[in-house]
Amino acid sequence: MSDGHTPAGADSAGYRGDIQGLRAVAVMLVLGFHAGVPFLTGGFVGVDVFFVISGFLITGLIDREIGRTGRLSLSRFWARRARRLLPATAVVLGSVGAVTIIVLPVTRWSSAAWDIGTSALYVVNWRLAEQSVNYLAANDAPSVVQHFWSLAVEEQFYVVWPVLILLVLWVQRRYRLPLTKVLLAGIAAIGVPSLLWSIYLSEVNAGRAYFVSTTRLWELAIGAALAIVAHRLIRIPAVTARVLGVLGLAAIGYAAVSFDSGTTFPGAAALVPTLGAAAVLAAGTAGHRTPAGALLDTGAMRDIGTLSYSLYLWHWPLLVGAAVLWGGDDGTLPVAIGVVVVGFSAVPAWLTYRLVEAPIHHAPAFARFPWRAGVLGVACTAVGVAAAVTVSTAIPKTPEVDGREAAGAAVLSDDPAEYEPPDSVDAMVPAVLDAPDDVADLDGETCISTIVGTDLESCTYGPRDAETTVAVAGDSKMHQWLPALERIADERGWRLVTYLKSACPLVGVDVEYEDAANHWCADYNDRRFDALTEDDTIDYVLTSQVASSAYGVDGDATEAMVDGLVESWEGLEDAGTEVVVMVDNPNPLLDVMECVATHEDDLGACGFSRARAETVGGARAQLPALEQAEGIDAVDVRDYICPGDTCPPVIGNTLVYRQGSHLTGTYVESLTPRVDAALTDVLRD
Known part of the structure; x- marks a missing residue:
């Protein structure tokens, strides 16, 4: 607030051409980054620029209203936000619902429905934050409305901010304090803790920190604080203003x-x-x-800035759809096509602005009667929710199939290379829509710790007085073998003890998670190694992993992982526990579920090269480590997962893979005889 002053540099409506130009800079950075323009590796900072602009403009609007009327009408404030933002959102979310059904593989529909619904309610950022620490979800294709996370942060700010300002005003008037100082103190009380929390959480949980509102409030608060002291900025000398503008643009460009x-x-x-x-x-x-103002306040930049909101809304769904139609096996869209797509997004953006956004925003009927804008907001939100419901109800129902009909690996002979996979099957188990839920468990329990945290969680299965106790330790690639191990334990009277954690192999070196060292895994492994070496009832440690390289090492990262595995395995052996390595399965370089969903009558199109699949994944480090380690045995059933030079997606009417490189629980269960035979050979030796 400015103690009754109108912010300098703004007219009565708060319009400034340089701000429109700065919006243009922000949206072009985001679009370029999403299109994959090589030199814009940090183009995501355009969102942060938007946050500062929003904090500045919204607080300026509130300032002018209080300066003009002496009060703030929450209903009018929220009505302005509703008619400004929600109509265009409704158009885009409705269109995204249709595009989802027409273009996206059916395997994405359920997730898209949830994403569209939470976007309509402006809470999708919290959903994305939860998914960011879900190891299985990490292999999913990006959400078709992932970009709505930043809009959700802003909407949450618009709900909370005016209420907080009213609270500060009440305190100021009750105790007759200087208005500007009280408001700045209020902003600092919110912004400083938010910044400190952002710094901390970004270090320990970068995925969650990126999306949640609490780590972003300080960015909007910077703009808000600037709006409050705007009346004092007219004292800035011209030279200082010129330097500030140039340095500001340089900082944005540098980032x-x-x-x-x-x-x-x-x-x-x-x-x-x-x-x-x-x-x-x-x-x-x-x-x-x-100079900065002259660059920003040009016709072209103002025009792009005017369309920035609609451009932001439209470009990402179009990129996701284009990636499905023209992307590579890994879903990556060539840069040239990405640039064309974001350029084309200007067409629906312009139409949305001219036909929906501007007319409704400036309609006198909504300005005079805020309740009408409220009704409009509810209607627009309902459109997004309806789109989500429509996508959800359009998901085909999977037929009930008796699990015993899933032959799986049973169709493979002792020479699996002889197998000739079919081009289609009448009843696939699990159906592609059920595959994400076909996850391993042990006696109905998940028995694997999430990425976040260091608590040593464990499941125990089998008789306490069993003659043989097997510890199952590793990451999700070891976890996937639980269906086979449970059956083997039943038949042989074994006791199983699990020490499993997503994204955390059993090795004494750092591994990567989200471009940083996985500190949760390091702490967890300290506890896991202690548990394995101190429990004298454990006879064998059965382990596997997907990671093939260490993190933060000088030199060859794969070699460092190999050395770490050898040291870890031999350390366990020296402690009196025999180690058995489950060699990691081939890791496909395409989304098998999506491919099968779109090629049900041509499954051969979803086959992939075994040679290429084994250039990634845990086997890349496990195999050389097994050659170097002394006395370490291995169970290797890769030939029964990928028979021949080409890996089929379906074997014995059973879908082999679910998310990423994980095997379906059904197929693992069909491998039980092969795993049992391999284990018997190892344990007999």
């Missing part, structure tokens, strides 16, 4: 070209683009003619 996926973000790094944006806004607010 856009030097940041990348390895940058710990948002955290302290986000100070670069946000303070840069604040500097540009401050320079323009001072009212002087500056």
Whole structure:
């Protein structure tokens, strides 16, 4: 607030051409980054620029209303936000629902329905935050409305911010304190803890930190604080304003070209683009003619800025759809096509702005009667929810198939290379829509710790007085073998003890998670190794993994993993526990479920090269480690997962793979005789 002053550099409506130009910069950075433009590795900072602009403009609007009327009408404020933002959102979400059904593979429909629904309610950022620490979801294709996370953060800010300002105003009037100082203190009370939390969480849980609102409030608070002191910025000398504008744009540009996926973000790094944006806004607010203002306040930049909201809404769903139609096996869209797609997004963006966004935003009927805007907001939200429901109800029902009809690996002979996979099957088990839920368990329990946390969770199965106890330890690639191991334990009277954690192999070296060392895994492994070596009832440790390289080492990362495995295995052996390695299965370089869903009558199109599949995955480190380690045995049933040079997606009417490189629980169960035979040979030796 400005103690009754109108912010300098703004007219009565708060319009500034340089701000429209800064919006253009922000949206072009985001679009370029999403299109894969090579030099815009940090183009995601455009979102942070938007946050600062939003905090500045929204707080400026509130300031002017209070300065003009002496009060703030929450109903009018929220009505303005509803008619400004929700109609275009409704159009896009409705269209996304249709595109989902027409273009996307059916395997994505359920997730898309949830994403569309939570986007309509502006809470999708919290859903994405939860998925970011879900190891299985990490292999999923990106959400068709993933970009709505930032809109959700802003909408949550718009709900909470005016209420907080009213609370601060009440305190100021009750105790007759200086308004500007009280407001700045209130912003600091919110922004400083948010920044500190952002720095901390970005270090320990970068995926969650990126999406949640609590790590982003400080960015909006920077803009809000700038709006409150806007009346003082007219004192900035012209030279200072010119320098501020140039340095601000330079900071944004530096972040856009030097940041990348390895940058710990948002955290302290986000100070670069946000303070840069604040500097540009401050320079323009001072009212002087500056080089930055001249660059931003041009016709082309203002036009792009005017369309920035609609451009942001449309470009990402179009990119996701294009990746399905023209992307490679890994879903990556060539840069040239990506640039064309984001360029084309200007067409629906312009139509949405001219036919929906601008007319409704400026309609006098909504300005005079806020309740009408409220009704409009509810209707627009209902459109998004209806789109989500439509997608959900369109998901085909999978036929009930008796699990005994799943032959799986039983159709393979002792010479599996002789197997000739069919081009189609009448009843696949599991059906592709059921495959994500066909996850291994032990006696109905999941028995694997999530990525986050270090608690040593364990499941025990089988008789306490069993003559043989097998510890099952590793990451999700060891976890996938539980269906076979449970049956073997039943037949042989074994006791199973699990020490499993997603994204955490049993090895004494750092591994990567989200471009950083997985500190949760390191701490967990300290406890896991202690448990395995101190429990004298454990006879064997059965282990596997998907990771093939260590993190943060000088030299060859794969070699470092090999050395780490040898040391870890031999350490367990020296402690009196025999180690048996389950060699990791071939890792397909395509989404098998999606491919099968779109090629049900041509399953051969979903086969993949075994040679290429074994250039990634745990076997790449396990096999050389087995050659170097002394006395370590292995169970290798890869020939019964990938018979021949080409790996079929379906064997014995059983879908082999679910998310990423994980095997379906049904197929693992069909491998029980092969795993049992291999284990028997190892344990007999």
